[in-house]
Amino acid sequence: MSEDYAVYGEVRDKAHGVTKPRIYTPPLRKLDKTTSNGFAVIAFAELILHVHLYPWQCWLLIHALELLEDGSYRFRRIIVLVARQNGKTTVMGVLAAWWLFIDSSKHPDKVPPVKFLVVGAAQTLDNAKGPYETVKTWCNPAPATEEESELACADLQPFVQRISNVNGEEGIICRSKAKYVVRAANNIRSKSAARAIFDELREQHTEDGWNSVSQITKAVWSSQLWGISNAGDHRSVVLKKQVDKGRRLVEDWNAYVARGVDAAQRFANGEKDASFGYFEWSAEDKCELDDDEAIRQSNPSVGYGPMTLQSIKSDIDGMTEAAYRTEVLCQWVTADIIPYIDPKIWKAGEDKESAIPVEGRVVLAVDTSADRTTTYVAAAGHRADGLPHVELIARRDGMLWVPAYLRRLRDSWPSITEVAVQSKGCPAVDFVDLLAAEGWTVHCIEGFKLGACCGRFLDRIKERKLKHLPQPAIDQQVSVAVSRRLGEVQVWDRQNSALQISGLIAQSEALYALETTESTQPKQTASAYAEHGLMIL
Structure with missing residues (x-):
């Protein structure tokens, strides 16, 4: 045939x-009743189901159900x-x-x-x-x-x-x-x-x-x-x-x-x-x-x-x-979206060996997607060379897991005491009072700070003064994240970004709190970071 x-x-x-x-994808060999199960499926449709398949459907079944020598x-x-x-x-x-x-x-x-x-x-x-x-x-x-x-x-x-x-x-x-x-x-x-x-x-x-x-x-x-x-x-x-x-x-x-x-x-x-x-x-x-x-x-x-x-x-x-x-034409149509951060510039800041020193200050940030389905925890700190480092350390469904997760993290690394959270207009507001009651130093992100988070993050990237690990989840969010004007500044636009961008937002909030607030970190001689690592995805 x-x-x-x-x-x-x-x-x-x-x-x-x-x-x-x-x-x-072309076949490896001639397709007939001995080399493809597609013919059997077509016969089953006709004789048992009384369904007459269109030519393209038959063609697909014959090709997709190609058999190897072992059956x-x-x-x-x-x-x-x-x-x-x-x-x-x-x-x-x-x-x-x-x-x-x-x-x-x-x-x-x-x-x-x-x-x-x-x-x-x-x-x-x-x-x-x-x-x-x-x-x-x-x-x-x-x-x-x-x-x-x-x-x-x-x-x-x-x-x-x-x-x-x-x-x-x-x-x-x-x-x-x-x-x-x-x-x-x-x-x-x-x-x-x-x-x-x-x-x-x-x-x-x-x-x-x-x-x-x-x-x-x-x-x-x-x-x-x-x-x-x-x-x-x-x-x-x-x-x-x-x-x-x-x-x-x-x-x-x-x-x-x-x-x-x-x-x-x-x-x-x-x-x-x-x-x-x-x-x-x-x-x-x-x-x-x-x-x-x-x-x-x-x-x-x-x-x-x-x-x-x-x-x-x-x-x-x-x-x-x-x-x-x-x-109708089954063509890919890419919308003319210009991301707030150029993915190529973001990629330039990638460093697989980047890390925060064991004695360094670490500020966390928590943000939840608008539909409350996913919560992200990010961290920021300064590397040994003085450049800021950001990374996503946790991403899980829902919100209820966050307090217990942060408690375990603090138990293993007592010097981590600071968390940045957007304190108005988003689901993460729920964490502000809860974390403060548990003894966390909560840096509230609201008002002009929303624009400062967004702008500072972009400035550090453009200046090649921000380092991060290769993390596909964040890279994906960078490629689709857009901003909107709020007064005279740009802020993250959750609604019009092609995907939810809460992981990226959390990173920007952690960086902002790191660079604009005083440390509450006590002196330490050793860090659990050396034993446990910061990547907890």
């Missing part, structure tokens, strides 16, 4: 979407980009059902069904439920309505032991003990999963959820993690990192081919990451909004259902250009 898979209905006329993605999946991680409303939920639902009812029993010696867990994840539980609800509709052994009964698949219902609808514990449990559960990304911890789907990856604005989900498939034989989304924007930090890696690997492959090198062999030998699959249906950058070819390339379902070129073009006047390019 040729790579075009014309047997599955690829149509090359101008009224239909383009089946092949514009950018994709395991070539791709352990798969990233798919395609415009909205093209059938992502359907193809993911079909795949999840096949995993649960067929794939879970294919290799019992490697992964027995009782240990075969499929996890659906997204930024929110509702987003994660898309493919899951599709599968539940097909296999529910006890449909609640006549409509649900008509949609149910009689061939699957006998294999379901029960369906849990308990909030936070939603799941499908098969008689074989294979399971399919859905969770919000931040609520996934520790469990090993054979398969995982991360839907709407563009909505992940921090690394936390992705870091949790990406770990659960690592210890399972032939596992797969799928991330599927349309294009993102400047906030989509997780998706952007995966897209950059995928595009880079495709470029490396093409460079090998251009030089006459056997690319498949080089990748298979481990010179490049052959386990990362990348498939992107998108329009060329800077194309016209009504370009037919661009629309067909980013919307492969055009012409196979209700979506047509004309129906898509009708959205042009009703959407902003940025939204249309992101949602």
Whole structure:
């Protein structure tokens, strides 16, 4: 069979979407029924689920489910980009059902069904439920309505032991003990999963959820993690990192081919990451909004259902250009945000060996995100060469953990007695009286000091007179933090920064208090810093 898979209905006329993605990871060998499980999934959809997949969905399944010689999946991680409303939920639902009812029993010696867990994840539980609800509709052994009964698949219902609808514990449990559960990304911890789907990856604005989900498939034989989304924007930090890696690997492959090198062999030998699959249906950058070819390339379902070129073009006047390019053409649109701190200048102050001397003064600062979900503790002190040093020392969910954490820190290093806190107009206000009652010297940041914190921090960076450790969480906040005018000064703008920037704010407050207040530090001959270190993330 040729790579075009014309047997599955690829149509090359101008009224239909383009089946092949514009950018994709090529196969290591010819794909047929012995080298890809995609063909089996397509047959399962047709014969069992009575779902006729579009050509692009068939193409994706055939390529993404490529097999190695030992029968395991070539791709352990798969990233798919395609415009909205093209059938992502359907193809993911079909795949999840096949995993649960067929794939879970294919290799019992490697992964027995009782240990075969499929996890659906997204930024929110509702987003994660898309493919899951599709599968539940097909296999529910006890449909609640006549409509649900008509949609149910009689061939699957006998294999379901029960369906849990308990909030936070939603799941499908098969008689074989294979399971399919859905969770919000931040609520996934520790469990090993054979398969995982991360839907709407563009909505992940921090690394936390992705870091949790990406770990659960690592210890399972032939596992797969799928991330599927349309294009993102400047906030989509997780998706952007995966897209950059995928595009880079495709470029490396093409460079090998251009030089006459056997690319498949080089990748298979481990010179490049052959386990990362990348498939992107998108329009060329800077194309016209009504370009037919661009629309067909980013919307492969055009012409196979209700979506047509004309129906898509009708959205042009009703959407902003940025939204249309992101949602319809699957293009990355980076907003024209100019961060308050130039990330290049910030990077210049990075010093992996930077530290505060054991006898040095340390001022802490505490700040909490506007939604009260995350609290940061930062520290500032002077290095042996006299330059100020700042760093993030703790970042955890919520606020209640802070007093106990600070008590433990002070017990191990009694000379740390000072904490800077913004004392008006933010969640961190809650800490002011509480910490003062526990004996901390609290430096209140309010009024003109808000501008002084922001301005002094920028001045030290520009003057190359501030040092810090390489910390990705802070680097990320620097890249998106903006300021706003308050009277005659600039202050941090929490609302209009692309991400919450409380870690960066805490660093600036710690620096300000260090440089503008008198020390309350008693004399000491030894420091717990030498034993415990200051990095407590």
